Structure formats: structure tokens, C-alpha cells
Amino acid sequence: xxxxxxxxxxxxxxxxxxxxxxxxxxxxxxxxxxxxxxxxxxxxxxxxxxxxxxxxxxxxxxxxxxxxxxxxxxxxxxxxxxxxxxxxxxxxxxxxxxxxxxxxxxxxxxxxxxxxxxxxxxxxxxxxxxxxxxxxxxxxxxxxxxxxxxxxxxxxxxxxxxxxxxxxxxxxxxxxxxxxxxxxxxxxxxxxxxxxxxxxxxxxxxxxxxxxxxxxxxxxxxxxxxxxxxxxxxxxxxxxxxxxxxxxxxxxxxxxxxxxxxxxxxxxxxxxxxxxxxxxxxxxxxxxxxxxxxxxxxxxxxxxxxxxxxxxxxxxxxxxxxxxxxxxxx
Amino acid sequence: xxxxxxxxxxxxxxxxxxxxxxxxxxxxxxxxxxxxxxxxxxxxxxxxxxxxxxxxxxxxxxxxxxxxxxxxxxxxxxxxxxxxxxxxxxxxxxxxxxxxxxxxxxxxxxxxxxxxxxxxxxxxxxxxxxxxxxxxxxxxxxxxxxxxxxxxxxxxxxxxxxxxxxxxxxxxxxxxxxxxxxxxxxxxxxxxxxxxxxxxxxxxxxxxxxxxxxxxxxxxxxxxxxxxxxxxxxxxxxxxxxxxxxxxxxxxxxxxxxxxxxxxxxxxxxxxxxxxxxxxxxxxxxxxxxxxxxxxxxxxxxxxxxxxxxxxxxxxxxxxxxxxxxxxxx
Numbered sequence: 303x304x305x306x307x308x309x310x311x312x313x314x315x316x317x318x319x320x321x322x323x324x325x326x327x328x329x330x331x332x333x334x335x336x337x338x339x340x341x342x343x344x345x346x347x348x349x350x351x352x353x354x355x356x357x358x359x360x361x362x363x364x365x366x367x368x369x370x371x372x373x374x375x376x377x378x379x380x381x382x383x384x385x386x387x388x389x390x391x392x393x394x395x396x397x398x399x400x401x402x403x404x405x406x407x408x409x410x411x412x413x414x415x416x417x418x419x420x421x422x423x424x425x426x427x428x429x430x431x432x433x434x435x436x437x438x439x440x441x442x443x444x445x446x447x448x449x450x451x452x453x454x455x456x457x458x459x460x461x462x463x464x465x466x467x468x469x470x471x472x473x474x475x476x477x478x479x480x481x482x483x484x485x486x487x488x489x490x491x492x493x494x495x496x497x498x499x500x501x502x503x504x505x506x507x508x509x510x511x512x513x514x515x516x517x518x519x520x521x522x523x524x525x526x527x528x529x530x531x532x533x534x535x536x537x538x539x540x541x542x543x544x545x546x547x548x549x550x551x552x553x554x555x556x557x558x559x560x561x562x563x564x565x566x567x568x569x570x571x572x573x574x575x576x577x578x579x580x581x582x583x584x585x586x587x588x589x590x591x592x593x594x595x596x597x598x599x600x601x602x603x604x605x606x607x608x609x610x611x612x613x614x615x616x617x618x619x620x621x622x623x624x625x626x627x628x629x630x631x632x
Numbered sequence: 633x634x635x636x637x638x639x640x641x642x643x644x645x646x647x648x649x650x651x652x653x654x655x656x657x658x659x660x661x662x663x664x665x666x667x668x669x670x671x672x673x674x675x676x677x678x679x680x681x682x683x684x685x686x687x688x689x690x691x692x693x694x695x696x697x698x699x700x701x702x703x704x705x706x707x708x709x710x711x712x713x714x715x716x717x718x719x720x721x722x723x724x725x726x727x728x729x730x731x732x733x734x735x736x737x738x739x740x741x742x743x744x745x746x747x748x749x750x751x752x753x754x755x756x757x758x759x760x761x762x763x764x765x766x767x768x769x770x771x772x773x774x775x776x777x778x779x780x781x782x783x784x785x786x787x788x789x790x791x792x793x794x795x796x797x798x799x800x801x802x803x804x805x806x807x808x809x810x811x812x813x814x815x816x817x818x819x820x821x822x823x824x825x826x827x828x829x830x831x832x833x834x835x836x837x838x839x840x841x842x843x844x845x846x847x848x849x850x851x852x853x854x855x856x857x858x859x860x861x862x863x864x865x866x867x868x869x870x871x872x873x874x875x876x877x878x879x880x881x882x883x884x885x886x887x888x889x890x891x892x893x894x895x896x897x898x899x900x901x902x903x904x905x906x907x908x909x910x911x912x913x914x915x916x917x918x919x920x921x922x923x924x925x926x927x928x929x930x931x932x933x934x935x936x937x938x939x940x941x942x943x944x945x946x947x948x949x950x951x952x953x954x955x956x957x958x959x960x961x962x
Contacts, residue, residue, distance in 0.1 A: 324787045443785060451781045452923065453961035454773060454938050455931040457654045516962040585961065586934075589925040596785050597917040604787040604916075627957050631783035631915065632846040 307614055308374040310335040310400065312391065314343055314351055314362060316474075317405050317438075318380030320603035323352050325378070325610065335369040336362045366391070370398035375614050378606065379404035383502040385412045385436075389419060392434065396426050402434045403606055403613045407503035409436025410446075411622050414509035414522065424620035433616045437609050437623050439601040440466065441503030441510065444593075445566050447623040449581040450514030452589055459585035461563055462511050468570040468598060469577040470549055475539040477598075481570045482528060484540040485547040490528040500526060501568055504554035511564045512556050514624035519564070521557040526550060535573045548573045604631065637944055638704040640665040640730065642721065644673055644681055644692060646804075647735050647768075648710030650933035653682050655708070655940065665699040666692045696721070700728035705944050708936065709734035713832040715742045715766075719749060722764065726756050732764045733936055733943045737833035739766025740776075741952050744839035744852065754950035763946045767939050767953050769931040770796065771833030771840065774923075775896050777953040779911040780844030782919055789915035791893055792841050798900040798928060799907040800879055805869040807928075811900045812858060814870040815877040820858040830856060831898055834884035841894045842886050844954035849894070851887040856880060865903045878903045934961065 309331050311322050315338075325331040336348045343351055343362045351362065363369050370377070377400045382388045385408035392409075395402050412420035427434045436442065445464045453459050470478050482490045482499050493499045505522045512519045531548035534541065542548050549571025556564030579596055583589040612626045623629065639661050641652050645668075655661040666678045673681055673692045681692065693699050700707070707730045712718045715738035722739070725732050742750035757764045766772065775794045783789050800808055812820045812829050823829045835852045842849045861878035864871065872878050879901025886894030909926055913919040942956045953959065 327788070439785060447784070447958065448781070450960045451778070451958055454777070454959040455769060455926050455934055456961045457930060457934040457937060458657070459961045514958065514960045514962070583925075587925050587927040587930055589923060591921065591923040593782065593919060593921040595913075595917050595919040600787060600917055601785040604785055607787060608784050624958050624960065628777065628781055628844070628954050629784040630780045630844045630954065631786045631789045632844070 306330055306332050307376055307611065308332055308334045310337065310369055310372065310374045310377045311348065312337045312377050312379040312395065313381035314338040314348070315380060317602060318378065319352055320599060321378050321380060321405065321606040322348070324603045324607035326352060326354055328607070331610070333358055333360045334374050335372045336360055337364070337366050337369050338362050339364050366394060370395060370400065374400055376400065376610055377402045378610070379406065383407040385409050385416055386419065389423065392423060393426060396430050396432055396434065399430055399432060401432045401613050403609050404436045405438050405602065405606060406436050407438065407441055408506055410438065410441040410503060411506040411510045411513065412620070414506045420620060427620050428618045431618045433613050433618055434620045435609060435613050435622065435626065437605050439596060439598060439605055441507040442623055443605050444579050444596055445568070446507040446510035446514070448579070449583065450511055450624050452581060452591055453515060453583055453585070456583060456585040456587065456589065459515055459583055461584040463565045463582040465567045465580045466569070467574050467578050469574045470570050471535070471537050471572045473598065478537060478539050478572060481549045482547040483549060483572045484542045487528055487530070487547060490547045494526055499550060501552055501570065504552055504566055504568060507566055508554040508556040508564050510622055510624060513622060517558060517563060519556045519558055523555040523557065525553040529569070529571045531573055533573070537572050540572065542572060605629070608632070636660055636662045637706055637941065638662055638664045640667065640699055640702065640704045640707045641678065642667045642707050642709040642725065643711035644668040644678070645710060647932060648708065649682055650929060651708050651710060651735065651936040652678070654933045654937035656682060656684055658937070661940070663688055663690045664704050665702045666690055667694070667696045667699050668692050669694050696724060700725060700730065704730055706731045706733065706940055708940070709736065713737040715739050715746055716749065719753065722753060723756060726760050726762055726764065729760055729762060731762045731943050733939050734766045735768050735932065735936060736766050737768065737771055738836055740768065740771040740833060741836040741840045741843065742950070744836045750950060757950050758948045761948045763943050763948055764950045765939060765943050765952065765956065767935050769926060769928060769935055771837040772953055773935050774909045774926055775898070776837040776840035778909070779913065780841055780954050782911060782921055783845060783913055783915070786913060786915040786917065786919065789845055789913055791914040793895045793912040795897045795910045796899070797904050797908050799904045800900050801865070801867050801902045803928070808867060808869050808902060811880045812877040813879060813902045814872045817858055817860070817877060820877045824856055829880060831882055831900065834882055834896055834898060837896055838884040838886040838894050840952055840954060843952060847888060847893060849886045849888055853885040853887065855883040859899065859901045861903055863903070867902050870902065872902060935959070938962070
């Protein structure tokens with residue numbers, strides 16, 4: 303067996319903990335440190351936070367610098383969605399000489415919105431000879447890496463269209479709230495304007511598709527619209543009556559010379575029905591794919607865990623999922 | 633733009649020529665030499681063989697050593713299906729210091745049937761600091777790399793099942809012949825025993841799936857059965873009456889401790905109906921995918937051309953599609 307990869311956990315909220323649980327089940331990883339600012343977690347054995355059967359001896363600390371000084375090959379970072387906000391943490395990890403796999407949505411392709419800062423982080427990662435990758439199910443896989451992987455069988459590609467439908471009816475209350483379930487249309491628009499309702503990462507996915515196909519986009523656009531319930535919908539957390547908001551429909555568009563080359567449509571609703579991921583590749587040949595079963599929560603943790611070894615082995619720098627060797631469940 | 637990749641073509645049969653045509657349409661490749669033993673091709677400008685609008689100045693030669701001495705980053709090799717048969721050519725290319733992407737079916741995972749020889753070729757490639765990859769649509773992508781890529785969203789995988797259906801009714805006469813169209817069942821069994829009917833590469837695909845998931849297989853099995861026409865089928869080349877053979881059904885199975893972990897089913901028939909590629913991943917979560925539009929001839933050339941740059945950029949050695957960075961149409 304390959305040498306065990308020593309891991310420091312940075313952020314033990316629901317997503318960070320889910321990633322850690324997948325790694326804990328694999329024999330080729332061991333935890334050597336854990337960082338979280340939550341006073342309720344500090345001092346606890348991570349086994350208690352993750353629900354592991356046996357104590358690990360690794361206790362949560364709020365002293366990031368001290369934990370990052372330990373010997374480790376990888377930091378699993380899960381503290382936020384916005385690149386600019388988590389950047390100081392990433393810099394601290396890089397300067398400690400550790401590779402990073404992060405759930406930060408905007409880090410899946412930070413050049414999309416912050417090219418200058420992304421270039422700087424890339425240089426820093428190269429200087430310290432570590433690899434930095436942001437990933438997850440979306441952005442990071444379902445709407446970008448997967449359709450890019452499909453184009454391997456095309457001699458040329460003109461256009462990529464992707465539709466992802468998420469059935470929010472069985473998901474956590476926070477997710478149902480985040481998509482506006484039960485709101486009036488006015489409340490929805492107000493929440494959108496305050497950026498309280500929005501899937502973070504659609505622009506990053508659009509740009510990641512373009513990066514995977516060597517396309518230079520002139521413009522990336524996002525749109526967001528409410529979906530309106532036609533029938534009464536009841537979840538464990540909300541009752542949504544007809545004319546109220548059942549969820550959100552978001553579009554991401556990548557434009558080259560006035561032509562829409564990339565179209566991503568994301569539907570998340572409590573009345574969405576069966577979830578699926580569909581893609582149309584217009585090219586030679588034309589392709590159509592439909593995948594069922596990708597699960598938002600499980601799959602984000604899975605993608606991060608499956609990417610972990612690739613990040614440790616990759617060349618230094620700030621990379622994306624379309625730059626790494628094939629990621630799979632190993 | 634990146635520096636142009638200088639390419640030597642080794643083998644200008646239908647598949648090699650198709651690969652070359654895809655590369656010819658891309659600005660980042662240039663041909664510097666071409667090797668073929670066919671006297672009808674030797675001395676011709678490759679533009680005439682590929683059907684390109686403009687002469688290239690590159691003439692076909694049957695002097696492999698002389699052509700391989702030219703400055704080039706990559707050889708596109710398409711001379712045969714069997715690893716042991718093409719091995720001397722591969723060694724010659726490697727010793728000339730050139731990277732290789734090859735359509736040789738068994739080279740897609742030569743460890744499947746010839747582990748010792750594969751290890752030797754791997755060592756030779758490392759010694760000469762070149763990369764060697766065998767690929768194509770099948771083996772190389774549809775039944776192996778693509779299902780492996782899907783498992784990125786799974787935290788664990790128990791079993792992989794893949795079904796590929798090829799509609800042979802519109803394909804070349806040679807392909808229809810190769811799948812036994814129009815034969816009696818007796819003639820089919822006779823042709824199978826002489827290995828005249830068989831898709832080459834199913835064992836390689838089974839082992840490639842296992843490699844992509846870090847599984848050690850105890851056994852790989854292949855089975856081949858005739859498919860029998862229920863109704864009269866007419867193609868441009870054959871008339872198949874009921875009770876005669878309409879095509880072939882082949883199974884590849886990967887076994888671990890008596891358990892079938894990988895099941896690949898390949899159907900190629902003149903009455904197969906619409907073609908598709910279907911996969912079932914049994915794991916956490918379970919996945920089901922269906923892709924329509926992958927085209928046997930176009931897509932093999934596309935996969936080879938799309939893999940070309942990855943081969944040039946990869947670390948030295950004999951690699952497979954599940955070891956390379958994500959291949960896409962770029």
C-alpha cells in the first residue's frame with residue numbers, strides 16, 4: 303500500500319466533517335490535526351465531532367498556526383464559499399508548506415472572478431511547492447468536469463449545454479431556506495438582491511468548461527429566477543402553497559463574440575421531482591448524456607476525498623479539476 | 633498559443649488516417665514524417681492519402697528508422713490490435729526518443745494480458761524519458777475511462793456494470809463481417825474458434841476499470857455469443873434472414889474472491905437499434921448513466937487526437953487513460 307497521507311482538517315462544519323468521514327473510512331489517510339474556531343468544538347477529539355467509533359487522539363484547536371506547523375501532506379479546507387474571504391487562510395496553509403483541497407466554491411476556478419488574486423495564489427503555491435485545488439460536486443464536477451470529460455470523444459465542440467436538477471424536498475432545512483422555498487415572489491426578489499439566495503459557483507463552472515475546452519470567453523453571465531409551486535408541496539420543514547416560491551432556477555452563460563457557447567441551467571426546488579444531470583454537447587459527434595444518482599451532500603464529500611491523493615501527487619500550483627489526472631473512487 | 637507539436641504518423645490505414653485528419657484540422661500540430669509499408673502509399677504526399685486540401689510536403693516512407701530520426705514530440709501509432717505484435721515497433725519509437733499515442737487495443741492496458749512485457753516497456757519508456765499510451769473509443773474510453781470518471785462522485789464503489797450497444801447497420805462492410813452478420817450459427821462458432829470474430833480489448837477494459845478503482849482482480853473472463861436476427865435485416869452489404877446471426881454479444885468480467893465486481897457487456901449488431909453507452913455504479917451513492925451519440929469511427933480518432941497533448945506533457949512511462957490528466961476536446 304502507498305504511504306499514508308497525513309491530513310489536517312481546517313473547518314469542521316457539516317461539509318468539512320462529511321469530507322473527513324469519507325477519508326476516515328479509507329486506510330490510506332490519517333488525521334494529524336484539526337482547526338476550527340467554534341468554542342463548542344475546540345478541545346474535543348475529532349472522533350466525537352465526526353461520530354467515529356474510536357478516539358483518534360487528535361483534538362480540535364483554534365490555533366491555526368500551531369496546527370499547520372505539524373508534519374502533514376494535505377489540508378482539507380472547508381470554511382467558506384468566497385475566494386477573497388478564505389484567501390488569507392489559503393495563504394497561511396501554503397506558507398506552512400501544505401497541499402490544499404478545499405470546498406470553497408469560488409476556488410474551483412478563482413480566475414473566473416478574481417484573475418489577479420488567482421495568479422498571485424498560483425505563484426505563492428509554486429514558490430512553496432504545494433498544490434491547491436478547489437472542488438466539490440457543484441461547482442467542481444457535475445456541471446463542469448463531467449461534461450468536459452465527455453468531450454474526449456468529440457473531434458470538435460461548438461457548444462455545451464448542461465442542466466442539473468436538484469430535488470430539495472428531502473434536504474436540510476438550510477438548503478430549502480437557501481432556495482427560497484415558501485417565500486412570496488417579492489420576498490424572493492428581495493433575498494436575491496441581498497445575495498441571500500444564490501448557488502455560488504455557476505460562473506466558476508462556466509469558466510471551468512471553457513478552460514477544459516481551451517475557449518476564451520468574452521463574458522460570463524448569471525441569471526436567477528424563482529420557480530413557482532403549481533400544487534401544494536409539503537416537506538419536513540416547509541409548506542409551499544401554489545403561487546409561492548418552490549425553488550430557484552439559475553442560468554450561467556459563457557459568451558464568445560456574441561455567441562452563447564456554454565449554457566448551464568441549475569434547478570433546485572422542493573417540487574423538482576427526480577434529480578438528474580443532463581448534458582448536450584454540440585459538436586462532432588453530437589452527444590447527449592443523463593446521469594441519475596449524484597447526491598449533493600454525499601457526493602461533495604466524495605469528490606473532495608477522491609481528489610485528495612491527486613492533489614498530493616500533482617505538480618505545484620493553483621490547479622483546477624480539469625487540470626488534474628482523472629479523479630475516481632480509489 | 634502553445635508551441636506546435638511535431639507529429640510522425642506510423643500507420644496510415646483507415647484508423648491512422650482518421651486520427652491524422654483530426655490533428656490536421658488543429659492549429660497546434662504539424663506533421664513532420666509518415667511511415668507505412670503499403671507500396672501504394674509510399675512516396676505519396678500524406679495530403680493525398682488524408683484528403684487534405686493542401687500538400688504538406690511530407691511523403692510516406694517505408695523506412696521507419698529514417699523517419700523516426702526526425703525531430704518530433706509525438707508518434708501517432710496505428711498498425712495493429714495486439715500488443716505483442718506491435719511491441720517491436722513501440723520499442724523502436726521509444727528508442728528514438730519519441731512519445732507515443734497508439735490505437736493498439738491491447739496497449740490500452742497491456743498489463744491485462746502481458747504484465748511482464750508491459751513492465752519491460754514501462755522501464756524502457758522511463759529510460760528514454762518518453763510517454764506511451766494506448767487509447768481509442770473502446771477500449772480506452774466508453775467502457776472503462778468514462779465509468780471510472782463517474783465514480784469521482786462516489787465515496788465507495790462495490791460494483792461496476794457497463795453496457796455498450798453499437799448499431800452496426802450503417803457501418804463499413806468489414807465491421808459487419810467482423811461481427812458475423814449473415815452467418816449461420818455454426819459458421820459463427822467456427823469463426824469465433826479461429827478468433828476471426830471478436831472485439832479486441834474487453835479484458836483490457838475490465839482491467840482498466842479495476843486499475844481506476846485500485847482493485848486487484850483475481851480473474852478476468854471473456855464470453856462471446858451470437859445474436860440471432862428475429863426479423864429480416866437489410867444493410868448496404870448484407871441481408872440477414874431470421875435465425876441467422878445479426879451480430880455479437882460479448883461479456884468481460886472481473887472477479888475478486890469469487891465475486892463479479894466488473895461486468896462489461898458489448899453488443900454489436902445490424903439490428904441493435906439506437907446505439908448507447910450505459911453504466912451502473914453500485915456504491916455510495918448508486919449511479920446510472922446513459923450517453924448517446926458516441927460514434928465508433930469518429931470517436932476513436934477524436935480520443936486519440938485529444939489524448940495527444942496529454943501524452944506529450946505527461947511524466948515518462950507506459951501509462952493508461954486512467955493515469956492521465958483529464959482528456960477533453962482541446
